[in-house]
Amino acid sequence: MNIRNIAIIAHVDHGKTTLVDKILHATQVFRENQETGELIMDSNDLERERGITIFSKNISVTYKGVKVNVIDTPGHSDFGGEVERVLKMADGVLLLVDAFEGPMPQTRFVLQKALALGLHPIVVINKVDKPNCRPDEVHDAVFELFFNLDATEEQLNFPTIYGSSKNGWMNTTITETDNIFPLMDAILEHVPEPKVNEGPLQMQITSLDYSSFLGRIAVGKVARGTIKENQQIALLQADGSNKKMKIKELYVFEGMGKKKVTEVVAGDICAVVGLENFNIGDTIADAENPEALPIISVDEPTMSMLFGINNSPFFGKEGKFVTSRHLRDRLMKETEKNLALKVEDSDSADSFNVYGRGILHLGILIETMRREGFELTIGQPQVLVKEINGTKHEPYEVLVVDVPAEYSGKVIDLVTQRKGEMLVMETKGEMQHLEFDIPSRGLIGLRSNMLTSTAGEAVMAHRFHEYKPWKGPIPGRNNGVLLSKTTEKTTAYSIDKLQDRGRFFVDPGQDVYAGQIIAEHIKPGDLVVNATEPKKLTNHRASGSDDASKAAPKIQMSLEECMEYIQQDECIEVTPKSIRLRKVILNEDDRKRVSKSMSQQLA
Numbered sequence: 001m002n003i004r005n006i007a008i009i010a011h012v013d014h015g016k017t018t019l020v021d022k023i024l025h026a027t028q029v030f031r032e033n034q035e036t037g038e039l040i041m042d043s044n045d046l047e048r049e050r051g052i053t054i055f056s057k058n059i060s061v062t063y064k065g066v067k068v069n070v071i072d073t074p075g076h077s078d079f080g081g082e083v084e085r086v087l088k089m090a091d092g093v094l095l096l097v098d099a100f101e102g103p104m105p106q107t108r109f110v111l112q113k114a115l116a117l118g119l120h121p122i123v124v125i126n127k128v129d130k131p132n133c134r135p136d137e138v139h140d141a142v143f144e145l146f147f148n149l150d151a152t153e154e155q156l157n158f159p160t161i162y163g164s165s166k167n168g169w170m171n172t173t174i175t176e177t178d179n180i181f182p183l184m185d186a187i188l189e190h191v192p193e194p195k196v197n198e199g200p201l202q203m204q205i206t207s208l209d210y211s212s213f214l215g216r217i218a219v220g221k222v223a224r225g226t227i228k229e230n231q232q233i234a235l236l237q238a239d240g241s242n243k244k245m246k247i248k249e250l251y252v253f254e255g256m257g258k259k260k261v262t263e264v265v266a267g268d269i270c271a272v273v274g275l276e277n278f279n280i281g282d283t284i285a286d287a288e289n290p291e292a293l294p295i296i297s298v299d300e301p302t303m304s305m306l307f308g309i310n311n312s313p314f315f316g317k318e319g320k321f322v323t324s325r326h327l328r329d330r331l332m333k334e335t336e337k338n339l340a341l342k343v344e345d346s347d348s349a350d351s352f353n354v355y356g357r358g359i360l361h362l363g364i365l366i367e368t369m370r371r372e373g374f375e376l377t378i379g380q381p382q383v384l385v386k387e388i389n390g391t392k393h394e395p396y397e398v399l400v401v402d403v404p405a406e407y408s409g410k411v412i413d414l415v416t417q418r419k420g421e422m423l424v425m426e427t428k429g430e431m432q433h434l435e436f437d438i439p440s441r442g443l444i445g446l447r448s449n450m451l452t453s454t455a456g457e458a459v460m461a462h463r464f465h466e467y468k469p470w471k472g473p474i475p476g477r478n479n480g481v482l483l484s485k486t487t488e489k490t491t492a493y494s495i496d497k498l499q500d501r502g503r504f505f506v507d508p509g510q511d512v513y514a515g516q517i518i519a520e521h522i523k524p525g526d527l528v529v530n531a532t533e534p535k536k537l538t539n540h541r542a543s544g545s546d547d548a549s550k551a552a553p554k555i556q557m558s559l560e561e562c563m564e565y566i567q568q569d570e571c572i573e574v575t576p577k578s579i580r581l582r583k584v585i586l587n588e589d590d591r592k593r594v595s596k597s598m599s600q601q602l603a
């Protein structure tokens, strides 16, 4: 059968998943009038809530008699490693670029990977329905990017499609149509058919699927030969081992689902059931002539966090899984499918060092665990420093900020304070486009400050660039925090009295414990306060209704915002019901003693 394998790649939010949905619709995977709702492809709960793709996904449609396998990829930079891997299944890519924003840091990263694999991208300038969009300028910028990434003559000659995935049209010019068929035609015309290599079976496992009935499913493209149901195969692993096993079931992708088949020939993407203890990167090979495909390199982690059992006074009240055994087993299980994640034992039996690709990568894991019923304590995210030629190096990132011109001064101040250096400043319509080189440390906590000082107008994106020498101390949070003195329920009376001292993270009537962070101090320095005092009873009834709380609503922070908020001596208690900020040392006297001895050591 005639086949095309394509991956859709882009910066976060440039419209990949929306386009995949439209491809499914246009090729009538759905019955007429079937209610499908928005973005069926982002099917995981967390994906829907956040409106982002976390896991890459395979679909398959038939267009003009040709089977088109499409891989939707995540655009967030924390998941870049996943994109790099699934590109191994593709013979072509659609590079989507937002017609207003133009190429962004992740556009560069994914394009670089695609070009390096020798793929010939089709450029899709998407979102041309946006007011003030600049499709021609963006096209030029994309060309420049190809050029800077050393694209070959042929790659530079990329076809361009314009359109709006949201409005369901694509065209070879900027003229609106009522369908996406010009894009589908471009795929048939420009994406080569997969190379069919003759010889004994070879298939590399490049991604992983899971079904509660079938267990772990290995997904990849058959590179050579034919894979058959019940076939004896050799599983060749990175450590050089060769395990004999049998293929139980085989599937190919069809629409959004899978279809059971008895064999799959080279060129098609397939899902294999019945393999035990396989890893991504393993080669499924002919049992008689086992030959491994080159090992897939996995991105090194750039960030670490300490995951411990919950040791707060509220331990065990809200979760099902609370012991270090539970925690350890769960983290180890995660490393089987979450390739960029590493877990190591720490000095204590109750906590583990978890290494990942960034705040979002680790945040998604914590959120998933919390939903499964885990309680845990997590420490401040740390970037991973390296010793290179005897000197301390740290990760640096490219930071891109687009902001209305009137706020650009504030943005530059903010980034410079955090040791960022400005590389580019350009005008894009009414916006200023700024690019910086900044240590990853300086990015932690930057987003919320940036949004506050630009009235929410700044759009920022960053991506790991390289390790460079350590840049020295970077100022942490400006404000101190208010800590609860007591373990009790907060009262409206107390919170009300403390309103001018800080902005609260807790509501009146909420259980708090001594050492818990209950508010942000309006000034630097921490303060221990009593927020649980009952109202003094007097003989007189006070005039007016002072029972009604005048307290400002509490500040609600997401898990990731909390992760970026806490400092070295603080941590986060995560349970299925709550996220609480706290000091690592809850007892006030102990805390003072430790900080005194720390400052003596430093002196």
Ligand SMILES: Nc1nc2c(ncn2[C@@H]2O[C@H](COP(=O)(O)OP(=O)(O)OP(=O)(O)O)[C@@H](O)[C@H]2O)c(=O)[nH]1
Pocket (backbone or CB within 6 Å): 010, 011, 012, 013, 014, 015, 016, 017, 018, 019, 051, 052, 053, 054, 073, 074, 075, 076, 126, 127, 128, 129, 130, 163, 164, 165, 166, 167
């Ligand atoms: N105006 C406009 N908005 C669009 C268009 N295509 C997508 N969007 C919107 O852009 C947002 C992101 O779209 P997605 O399809 O989720 O983007 P994505 O590239 O899959 O994002 P990630 O998977 O997180 O990298 C959504 O709010 C879409 O409705 C378009 O053509 N025009």
Ligand SMILES: [Mg+2]
Pocket (backbone or CB within 6 Å): 016, 017, 018, 042, 052, 053, 072, 073, 074, 075
């Ligand atoms: Mg998506």
